Every structure is written in C-alpha cells, then in structure tokens.
Amino acid sequence: MEKLLKYCLSFLLLTSLSCKNKNFDEIPFEERKLIAKQLWDSENSKHGFDHIFQGTPKAMTLLDNIIALDSTHAKALREISVPFLKRGIPHEWKLRFDKAVAHDPATWVPMRGYLYLSFYRDYEKAIADFNASDTITPYLDYPQGHSVDFWRGIAYLGAKDYDNSIAYWDKHITKETEDSGEDWVELEAFLYRGIAYFESGNTKKANENFDKVIQYFTSSADAKYYKAQLLLNEGHKKAALNMIEDAIVDFNKGYYNNRAYVETLRQIYLLDLEELKSKIIASN
Numbered sequence: 001m002e003k004l005l006k007y008c009l010s011f012l013l014l015t016s017l018s019c020k021n022k023n024f025d026e027i028p029f030e031e032r033k034l035i036a037k038q039l040w041d042s043e044n045s046k047h048g049f050d051h052i053f054q055g056t057p058k059a060m061t062l063l064d065n066i067i068a069l070d071s072t073h074a075k076a077l078r079e080i081s082v083p084f085l086k087r088g089i090p091h092e093w094k095l096r097f098d099k100a101v102a103h104d105p106a107t108w109v110p111m112r113g114y115l116y117l118s119f120y121r122d123y124e125k126a127i128a129d130f131n132a133s134d135t136i137t138p139y140l141d142y143p144q145g146h147s148v149d150f151w152r153g154i155a156y157l158g159a160k161d162y163d164n165s166i167a168y169w170d171k172h173i174t175k176e177t178e179d180s181g182e183d184w185v186e187l188e189a190f191l192y193r194g195i196a197y198f199e200s201g202n203t204k205k206a207n208e209n210f211d212k213v214i215q216y217f218t219s220s221a222d223a224k225y226y227k228a229q230l231l232l233n234e235g236h237k238k239a240a241l242n243m244i245e246d247a248i249v250d251f252n253k254g255y256y257n258n259r260a261y262v263e264t265l266r267q268i269y270l271l272d273l274e275e276l277k278s279k280i281i282a283s284n
Helices: 002-014 029-044 059-067 074-086 090-102 105-120 123-136 147-160 162-180 187-199 203-216 221-233 236-251 270-282
Strands: none
Touching: 029 059, 059 074, 074 090, 074 221, 090 105, 090 147, 090 236, 105 123, 105 147, 147 162, 147 187, 147 221, 162 187, 187 203, 187 221, 203 221, 221 236, 221 270
16 A cells, blocks of 8 residues: 555656546545645645646646545645636636635635636625625635725625725725725725725715825826816816826826736726827817
C-alpha cells in the first residue's frame, strides 16, 4: 500500500497525468486526503494554479486528480469551477462551485454572492448569499477585498432599491472611516452612493458624493460624467462642458471604474461621454 501511495503521488506531481485508473477506493480516505493536500500545496507553492495557465488540460487534469482523491477539497472544487465561469458556462460553474460551498460555506458563500452579482447580475441571489454570510461567520466578510456591505450596496443599486443601497453604503463608509479614516474609503463607495442618490433624485447628496471622489482622487471620469449632468440640469452649460471635457481626458488616461473579466455596474464608456458632450453643446 505504501508503495502504491508513493508511486501515485510521484506520478501526479511529476507528470500531472490522470491517475483516475488507480483504484482510490482501496486507499483509506484520510490517506487520500493527505495526498490531495500535498498535491494542492505543491502547486500553490509555485504561485498557484495560474502558473500552469488556468483552464488548460494540465491544470484541469491536476485538479481532477485532487478531487478524485478528496471529493471534499473545497479549494480545488472552487478552482476547477473558475474556467467555466469565465467562459460563460454557468451550469458547469455552479455545479462545481456549489460543492465548494457545501464543504466550506464560510469561505465560499460570500464569494458566490460576489460572482452572482458581478458575472450574472442576479441581485436576489447575491444579496441572499451576503446576508447568509452574516450568520455563517461571526465577523464581517470581505470577498474580493471589499466588505459584504460594499457588495450589498452595489446589489441593491442594481435592483434599484435605492434606500437599501444608500443604507449599506452609509454603513460601509462609516465603518471604514472609523477603522482607517475617510481618505482610506474606496472611491467606488462614494461613487456608487452618489449614483444611488442621483438615480433617486437627490441631486444635493449626489453632488456631495461625487465631490468626495474628486477630492480624494482628482481624476475620475465617472464622477465628472455625473457632475456634468447635474450642472447641465441646473443650467450651468459652460461648467458642464468643461466638466465633461475633463471626464473625457480622465477616461482616455484609464481613470474610470472598471474590473477585469466583468463589466462593472453602471460602467461608463467613451461613447457615453461623447454623447453627453454633444448634448451639452446642442443645448447652447
């Protein structure tokens, strides 16, 4: 038995070829879990699975082997789901990711909420997972580096529930300010709270939040795009034109709200800015 374990482990580590034909059922589960952990730790010591190109046959085969050895390995189940997510195959992604959630809900429930929100715009399911994370863990969760309150603010904005969106932005911004100071609060928090106020018709509060973005980071195509609209609506056409021209400069320098792989909620494009500029010029 010991020789079989050493052979299987060496074979997998050195070649990453499938070992599925080995009769893993003959190996005690705790020993299989140890082999799976060693395989996982070995690959992650080389900077994670990205170094063998996520989604490649080599990476997927290695993950298949880990899961065949230990069907409860939540990290491997999550990792093998990612290529399906990024390639737009939701039923295959969810099948695997839900298994990761089942074996490690504290880690993967809030992350699933982020994925529902960012990849699928399923606000109801995203909010349900963010809410569930509050009961699963005794601490505030931070999937993708932002608190679940931050993500709830975006989810409620997407659902056009402005009251709840603003309430969670208030909660998030207050905590971050108390913990680290207002100048450490993410610019997106002020931006999205401003958008929630803008879309709900509170122009004064919207303007205050867009000004916060510009106060802490002078280059922001998003904040200036919304401020140009506010200025135009107030009849300040020259100021609106100057503001949208500044927004276009910022956008062309890359200073706008965006993320890798997904379109951010209310993401702006150059066409949006140019259309607003044309509208301002036509109003003169």
